[in-house]
Amino acid sequence: MNTVYLNGQFVPADKATISPDDRGFLFGDSVYEVARWYGGYFLDLPGHAARLRRSLKETRIEWDEAGSIEEILEELIHRNSLGGDCAIVYFQVTRGAARRSHAFPSPPVKPTVYGFARSLSIDTLACERGVNLWLTPDPRWNRCDIKTTALIANILPYQEAQEKGFAEVCFVRNGVVTEGAHSNIFFVREGTLYTHPESNDILSGITRKIVIALAAEHGIPLVTEAVAADMIPYMQEAFICNTTGEIVPVLKITDQVIGEGSPGPVTRKIYRLFRTWVQAAGPAR
Numbered sequence: 001m002n003t004v005y006l007n008g009q010f011v012p013a014d015k016a017t018i019s020p021d022d023r024g025f026l027f028g029d030s031v032y033e034v035a036r037w038y039g040g041y042f043l044d045l046p047g048h049a050a051r052l053r054r055s056l057k058e059t060r061i062e063w064d065e066a067g068s069i070e071e072i073l074e075e076l077i078h079r080n081s082l083g084g085d086c087a088i089v090y091f092q093v094t095r096g097a098a099r100r101s102h103a104f105p106s107p108p109v110k111p112t113v114y115g116f117a118r119s120l121s122i123d124t125l126a127c128e129r130g131v132n133l134w135l136t137p138d139p140r141w142n143r144c145d146i147k148t149t150a151l152i153a154n155i156l157p158y159q160e161a162q163e164k165g166f167a168e169v170c171f172v173r174n175g176v177v178t179e180g181a182h183s184n185i186f187f188v189r190e191g192t193l194y195t196h197p198e199s200n201d202i203l204s205g206i207t208r209k210i211v212i213a214l215a216a217e218h219g220i221p222l223v224t225e226a227v228a229a230d231m232i233p234y235m236q237e238a239f240i241c242n243t244t245g246e247i248v249p250v251l252k253i254t255d256q257v258i259g260e261g262s263p264g265p266v267t268r269k270i271y272r273l274f275r276t277w278v279q280a281a282g283p284a285r
Contacts (some may be wrong), residue, residue: 003079003114005072005091008065010079013116022112023105024094028150030112031055031163032092033069036243037077037117039084041282043243045070047206052091055147058183063111065229076117086122088244091115092149122246127271130249130263131167133185133240134160135229135256137179138171138201143199154181170241170253173201176226184208185250187227188237188266197224207274209240214273220266232256237264238272246278247271 002013024030033052036043045086049069056063073089080087094112098105140153158181161169168180176197183206187194193215196202215222227235235261238250247270249263274277 002116007074007113009033010075012255018112019097020102021277022089022094022097024092024112024149026100028148030092030094030149031059031061031147032090032149033147034243035073035089037082037087037089038278038282039086043278043281044075044180044210045073046208047209051147051204056093060145061093062108063093063113071201072115076115080117082117085119087117088120089115095253111199119205120244126248127246129271130251132252133168133170133250134164134166135170135172138173143200144202145204147203157181172229173175176228178202183240183242183245186211186239187235188264191266192221192223194223194225194227206243207246210274210277211241211270214270214277237267239267247274
């Protein structure tokens, strides 16, 4: 039976209940994080924990036990016997349960804290062959840097992309590419990597940060500069990256073929470097 974490306790999943007045349920007034477990260790757990704490600070959700995030995530893996598996841990914190009002509860209430772990393999076929993206206007709010559970503006374009046969979206705001519905986007032109700079318009991805660090370490030129949508036809490579999918080449964006329509040399190099980095990050390091 699956074990989840709820408000300080590890309980069977089918025994976990929350109030219908919870603000995460009513408003999406909550933040979350997803960490990847590689059969013995997390990938950059401190980075995920720090990002969750930042999201809590930015949304003014107060959780006194935020210092225990790492321990809780580790315990979820082990209580669900996932130690040797490839898995993810999902973790969220809401502002808590209170009478419905747009204003914060006064006096403040305790947050609702929930987490679960489940087995999830990497889609290696997508990593090897690549995927297609659907170019669409970015309808999201102006604080995409906060990892909030209020994701309807991500979900609707993503669902439309899925129904059109695309694996992910490529959002455009003010004429430039921002990111995907649940991934960061990189482009390559003449051997140089381009990606949107950190701002309120994108989520600061953990895998994105690793890619940037690997590029610097191995002498791959990189510019943190937004790519104009009308420059997409001139890009020679593209890839998306996130915690659950790692690094996935992009072959086409809507009707525009990227480069030769196959994973390019810089993308393949970044993928190899990332895989080496993941393996080196394990306990044997």
